[in-house]
Amino acid sequence: MKKISLYIHIPFCKSKCKYCDFLSFDNREDAIKEYINTLIHEINNYSSYVNDYEVSSIFIGGGTPSILSCEHIRKVFVALKDNYNINRNAEITIEANPGTLTTEKIQALIDAGVNRVSLGLQSCNNNMLMTLGRIHTWEDFLSNYNQIRELGINNINVDLMFGLPNQTIKHWENDLRKIISLKPEHISCYGLIIEEGTRFYKMYNEGKITLPSEEIERDMYWITHDILQNNNYKHYEISNFALDGKECYHNKVYWKEQEYIGIGLGASSYFKGYRYKNISDFNEYINCNGNLDEIKEQIQFIDEKTNIEEYMFLGLRLLEGINKLEFYNKWGKHINYYYKDIIIKLCNEKLLYEDDETIKLTAKGIDVSNYVLSMFLMD
Numbered sequence: 001m002k003k004i005s006l007y008i009h010i011p012f013c014k015s016k017c018k019y020c021d022f023l024s025f026d027n028r029e030d031a032i033k034e035y036i037n038t039l040i041h042e043i044n045n046y047s048s049y050v051n052d053y054e055v056s057s058i059f060i061g062g063g064t065p066s067i068l069s070c071e072h073i074r075k076v077f078v079a080l081k082d083n084y085n086i087n088r089n090a091e092i093t094i095e096a097n098p099g100t101l102t103t104e105k106i107q108a109l110i111d112a113g114v115n116r117v118s119l120g121l122q123s124c125n126n127n128m129l130m131t132l133g134r135i136h137t138w139e140d141f142l143s144n145y146n147q148i149r150e151l152g153i154n155n156i157n158v159d160l161m162f163g164l165p166n167q168t169i170k171h172w173e174n175d176l177r178k179i180i181s182l183k184p185e186h187i188s189c190y191g192l193i194i195e196e197g198t199r200f201y202k203m204y205n206e207g208k209i210t211l212p213s214e215e216i217e218r219d220m221y222w223i224t225h226d227i228l229q230n231n232n233y234k235h236y237e238i239s240n241f242a243l244d245g246k247e248c249y250h251n252k253v254y255w256k257e258q259e260y261i262g263i264g265l266g267a268s269s270y271f272k273g274y275r276y277k278n279i280s281d282f283n284e285y286i287n288c289n290g291n292l293d294e295i296k297e298q299i300q301f302i303d304e305k306t307n308i309e310e311y312m313f314l315g316l317r318l319l320e321g322i323n324k325l326e327f328y329n330k331w332g333k334h335i336n337y338y339y340k341d342i343i344i345k346l347c348n349e350k351l352l353y354e355d356d357e358t359i360k361l362t363a364k365g366i367d368v369s370n371y372v373l374s375m376f377l378m379d
Contacts, residue, residue, distance in 0.1 A: 042263050054087050066094065158184045
């Protein structure tokens with residue numbers, strides 16, 4: 001049976017963080033019930049398309065999915081189980097913000113089948129959390145983390161951010177060591193990006209926040225690599241680290257160009273040779289009432305050229321790189337048929353490393369990864 005992964009988008013937050021440009025809304029609790037009903041219609045309508053697929057992972061993201069009530073959590077998972085062949089060992093993740101989980105809600109998630117929680121901490125420093133506009137404290141995080149552990153979930157990711165306003169290398173090292181002491185199975189570390197349209201974008205342009213230099217941010221990145229690897233966390237993707245056997249299966253679906261369906265407002269899909277996304281206007285989405293033909297937009301057939309390009313610049317995000325035999329088995333041609341000159345150029349620049357089996361980014365290549373990955377776009 002073919003494999004498929006599902007992404008479910010929950011676009012609600014208690015409060016929008018100052019750096020966030022994700023498709024999400026705060027102070028819209030009154031719309032959650034209507035949204036969940038529409039989401040379930042969409043889940044139901046995909047059922048006939050995936051009869052010959054087995055769901056290998058589900059990721060519920062947002063927004064802040066953990067603000068859903070226990071009733072809404074149950075309704076969504078009942079619809080998923082009624083409509084899809086979910087593998088009994090499927091990785092099922094929900095994103096959660098500290099302070100939004102209770103013992104009752106964690107138990108409802110476990111009862112529904114959730115076996116992995118991704119906690120959006122971002123910083124262990126309470127002053128830094130206030131600067132970011134987070135709704136929680138370090139103490140809230142610890143409380144939720146321990147509750148999740150005590151109730152039996154043994155796969156936790158913690159999200160952290162570096163390059164924050166007024167953050168020093170010492171601050172960042174302290175954050176890393178605090179989290180390592182808790183031994184989460186997975187740690188994601190992202191550099192802050194000032195996105196247009198966010199409160200931070202306005203504050204930065206008005207000179208109200210000061211960011212670390214690019215050199216300090218790069219130092220933070222490689223300090224992360226060193227500290228986490230020295231504590232048994234494998235650096236397996238540009239921004240992700242995991243204990244042995246705990247790499248995020250769902251994210252690797254994206255990076256290896258496997259099929260997935262995005263359900264919910266603005267969610268993206270790669271299914272049966274097409275990439276498309278759902279409409280992003282909330283009222284339009286509700287009015288479509290789960291009708292797939294009305295929800296989809298930006299539908300693009302992925303031809304072989306585009307498929308190869310995406311395979312390269314997604315696959316090179318993984319530190320294991322591109323497997324040459326896997327590439328040949330997928331397209332029937334050696335990778336050099338398409339990229340020989342580019343690979344030679346980037347290897348000479350010490351941005352790629354090549355051996356008989358793989359092509360992967362060097363440390364220098366990771367530092368300028370956007371440039372390296374852009375080289376694999378064909379004319």
